[in-house]
Amino acid sequence: GESVGLHLPTLSVQEGDNSIINCAYSNSASDYFIWYKQESGKGPQFIIDIRSNMDKRQGQRVTVLLNKTVKHLSLQIAATQPGDSAVYFCAENNRGSQGNLIFGKGTKLSVKP
Amino acid sequence: DAGITQSPRHKVTETGTPVTLRCHQTENHRYMYWYRQDPGHGLRLIHYSYGVKDTDKGEVSDGYSVSRSKTEDFLLTLESATSSQTSVYFCAISAGTPNYGYTFGSGTRLTVV
Numbered sequence: 001g002e003s004v005g006l007h008l009p010t011l012s013v014q015e016g017d018n019s020i021i022n023c024a025y026s027n028s029a030s031d032y033f034i035w036y037k038q039e040s041g042k043g044p045q046f047i048i049d050i051r052s053n054m055d056k057r058q059g060q061r062v063t064v065l066l067n068k069t070v071k072h073l074s075l076q077i078a079a080t081q082p083g084d085s086a087v088y089f090c091a092e093n094n095r096g097s098q099g100n101l102i103f104g105k106g107t108k109l110s111v112k113p
Numbered sequence: 114d115a116g117i118t119q120s121p122r123h124k125v126t127e128t129g130t131p132v133t134l135r136c137h138q139t140e141n142h143r144y145m146y147w148y149r150q151d152p153g154h155g156l157r158l159i160h161y162s163y164g165v166k167d168t169d170k171g172e173v174s175d176g177y178s179v180s181r182s183k184t185e186d187f188l189l190t191l192e193s194a195t196s197s198q199t200s201v202y203f204c205a206i207s208a209g210t211p212n213y214g215y216t217f218g219s220g221t222r223l224t225v226v
Contacts, residue, residue: 031212032212034214034215036217041220042219042220043203043217043218043219043220044156044203044215044217045217046214046215046216049214051212089155089156091215093212100146100158100161100171101214101215103155103156104155105153105154105155106155
């Protein structure tokens with residue numbers, strides 16, 4: 001629930017602005033990455049994924065960018081809406097553990113109307 | 114969350130009592146996972162299953178056991194609950210690994226008093 005957002009970095013944006021959420025991943029051998037959105041009191045929801053043979057992938061209002069050189073992933077949300085307020089997690093596959101996903105701790109996005 | 118159900122949604126139990134959480138899926142996915150989510154720690158893998166009767170430990174498996182007697186059900190048991198196991202527990206399913214995303218359930222909020 002609401003406790004998910006405690007202790008997390010927070011990004012505050014104005015409604016209608018673009019949001020950029022960043023994530024540094026740990027394993028240079030990871031080749032699959034996902035962004036999840038978690039609203040208060042709910043489970044994480046899949047937003048978009050990207051494989052390591054791509055640098056960029058676009059969805060509806062969202063774009064994921066992958067920079068393998070510096071092990072960095074970003075999620076861009078265009079025209080941010082109040083409904084985008086949530087905690088956002090990146091995840092990478094863990095080649096060393098049956099391919100299980102490893103999750104980042106998340107960023108809390110707060111959209112001001 | 115389509116195709117995955119967790120029960121109960123909320124539970125309060127006393128220290129030292131056994132507790133079982135249930136995850137049920139209708140997607141016929143091979144992989145199932147149990148995570149706990151705590152402020153400051155993000156999602157941490159407790160146990161996972163890669164088939165009926167095939168399970169393995171995650172990073173925080175101490176004090177927990179699991180069972181999977183059929184494809185659709187994955188049970189998480191706290192043999193003797195402790196206050197440190199107060200958390201929100203999420204079940205997730207996946208069609209494969211490593212390049213498949215997870216679908217999460219709505220979570221179980223467990224309080225051990």
